[in-house]
Amino acid sequence: MALDDAPFDGHSDGRLDGRFDGPFAVCVDAGTTVIKAVVFDAAGREVVVCRRETVVDHPRRDRAEQDMAAVWGAVAAAVHEAVAAAPGPVRLVALTAQGDGAWLVDRRGRPVRPAVLWNDARAADVVREWRAAGVLARAYRKNGSLTNAGLPNAILRRLAVEEPDALRAAHAVLTCGGWLFLRLTGVLGIEVSEASAPWLDIGSRHYSDDLLAAYGLVEHRRLLPPLLSGADQVGELTHEAAAELGLPAGTPVVLAPYDVVATALGTGTTVAGQATCVLGTTLCTEVLVDAPDTAGEPSGLTLAFGPWRPVLRAFPTLAGTGVLDWTVELLGLRDHGELSALAAGSAPGADGLRLLPYLSPAGERAPFLDPAASGLVTGLLFAHRREHLARAVLEGLAHVIRDCLDAAPHRPVELALCGGGAASELWCQLIADVTGVPAVTTEDSQVGAKGALLFALTALGDHQDLGAAAAALVRRDRRLVPAPGAREFHDREHAEFLATRALVASRWKGWRADV
Template sequence: MAVVCVDAGTTMIKAVGYAPDGAELAVVRRATEVARPEPGHAEQDMASVWHAVADAVRAVTAEIGGGVDLVALTAQGDGAWLVDGDGAPTGPAILWNDGRAAPIVAGWAASGVLEEAFRVNGSLTFAGLPNAILTWLREHDPDRLARSAASLTCGGWIFSRLTGEIAADGSDASAPFTDIARRRYSDALLGLYGMEWARRLLPEQRGDDRRAAPLTAPAADGLGLPPGIPVVLAPYDIASTAIGVGAVDTGQSCTILGTTLCTETVVDAPRLTGEPSGLTVAMGLPGRYLRAFPTLAGGQVVDWACRLLGLFIPADLAELAARAPVGADGLVFLPYLSPAGERAPFLDPHARGAFHGLTVDHEREHIARAVLEGLSLVVRDCLSAAEARPTELRVSGGGSASPVWLRMLADVIGVPVVRSADSEAGARGAFIAGLLATGRAGDAREAADAYVRPGDTYEPDPGRAAHYAEAYQDFLAVRTATASAWPTLADLRARGA
């Protein structure tokens, strides 16, 4: 028998076939489009995402020759994927990296709502969370809200197409309406945001022991799978990826070098004190949470730099960066390039990127190195915000294919960086979650030891690590100085609109 696992990312759908022993049998990928109908908006056609998932599952099932007896899925989180009473979309999905609700979030921040909510929820609201998006829709598209019966995430949407059930995984539902210590929706949080009216849109939260539902006959017929086999709604992508790289014990840390640059640390209880920052996510494992810091701009910064420098693929950027000296001859890059600003490890919808120290002496290789150093310093910044002290950093995602970047990251963080040997660590995590949910594996640590595949390890160089320890302080100082100009730049953009 075999297991098919889906990882529905923001720009790519991945379907992976696994043998019962965890051997990877086949991988199929299908690209998806993100529409940006207006500046700061990020949307996806929900039907198109489902069709891409179905096509990938059909293809991987055919490649492994059938015999599938379990499906597990993970997906991008946050956003608002609204459906009506029949489970049909009421419009395009509004994604996690959409920035249209930034003024709403700014108002909550100014009034103290965000800090008060953090003390209950453990996550700092940003424009791509459903509280902000639904409030924006109430102001700008109330008819769509009236036609909607549930606000799902991408994983919940796909699960509904496979099983006919409307539900949310506990990780997906962690922010923004959940009392994270009690693991249930909080009427107090809804009231704090002035959103009592949204209670009817919140799907049932499935506990860690209720992740599975049977595949419906219509879905099975369309996918070429047996009807009735269990479909497991695994934790959403950042949590599944942590599981997939083996970060399941308290104190372990990992980073996803993907569309988002997500750095996360496993903790045994929510931390609701201190400066509000990042997300607290129920990991889907007993007594385990993630302090997660997913940036709004990660891999897309690498793609932007490639376009800027006339390069074809990210590997070209890393090769070019390797030609420049450590520190890029004083060139400092702030990689806050998302039109929605930044959400991790700080929240500022006005945050913008910049090169500092640029002179005519700097060449293309300096720019390339400054970009990768800036992104690496953000990872260090996120670990600092999490108060993490890892002995190693496990990494996955497209960026982990670059030895140049991983060596740099080890130097910047100052601990060994361990690359996942899996082509799709999120799918691997969904596989493990599927085994746990269906009783095919017992303990998460034992399952990780049995099925996770670590790859190459990159050790930090002591000399370069010492340089980057100082460079990190310089990075923070440059950001602090630059941040004072962000409101002025926002005013300039507003006047130019």
């Protein structure tokens, strides 16, 4: 899934001002629409940020695909530019990427078909059937994750019907990170966090034949690649990849957890009870917990990572900064900054204008699952202006974050915010006010890449554990506390948000022509 694919102008931010210490690390954050290669110095400071855009194809309204070779080409180009701009020798490459989807390769490691992405909705009917049959609830008791249409189990079931020849030709179903690690090192595998949902018995962290049987995918078990954990996540750059990247063959390459986990690590969320929310294409609210809990109402994802005990409870919504993009275009604004400034002209509550921000064609997946979910504006009157809509959009998304926090097993004492949306102090303050939890940000602009760096340095033995790496390299920036006296107002607003959603949820499917 994509977390922070902010738009940009040009390819590279160039070298940032300041004096930096080597040796240097290049950390790749391969998002859905933007690939970033970030050079960090030994103190964990960003030195260079290089970017390349990638294209998402939509052959049908409910489809989202990417050319796998083009994604690799964008990564190679971004890393090559970053290496050339680094002030000194590059010691290692670390990698995090969008998760989920289905990236099929044959026995020679070549793409079988375009990658099916995390936000593809072709398998929505599969998920509905599984839900009605109780499959999702049974799987959650073993897996701790609620399947949605963008996960590979649902996608494989759909491809088995629509494209059986593609599955026969495939040797493995990878993720974006696994595909890029294969191209970099020649090693075929999947990192544990990416395999957690939907394939693993989350208690044992092994593939589950019971889950495969529940999904009707026993005959496709051969497509599951080796699990990579601990030392297996460290490879060496091949001669072929080295030539494309401008680095020596044999350079260490570390496959970090996918972007959902990496961003949490990058904010310093390394201890059970800490929490992060990524304000990106996905609003991903994440809480680190000591152990998986598969009781209770199925919701969200439970992600193991590396050889460490804690697991991440993640609630990656389909509502995110795409809603801001839509509003910017609708109101004729230039960017999110203008939207935030416009929203500042409205009082809290937007004079009664409210928004359910479920605009994705795939509906919503966290903290509840409904492929038919859609947006709704209520309370609209002649007196409302552009600033009211801008405010209602930001507040609606803040209520989505609160909804996710309420579904988490523990209420955090702080919520680290990152992603492109964290640039808006107004929105960050709104989130603190609506959730009632102090919001904090860090100095880093590339938090996913920073998380990959922390993981890589820990895997290579530079730090005893992730907590020590974060203590040494993550620097706090702002801390925003909830506005005094605002709690009662936002409690009422949140109750109205939930009541409105409950009222219309039974009508969603009838409103949508595509489900």
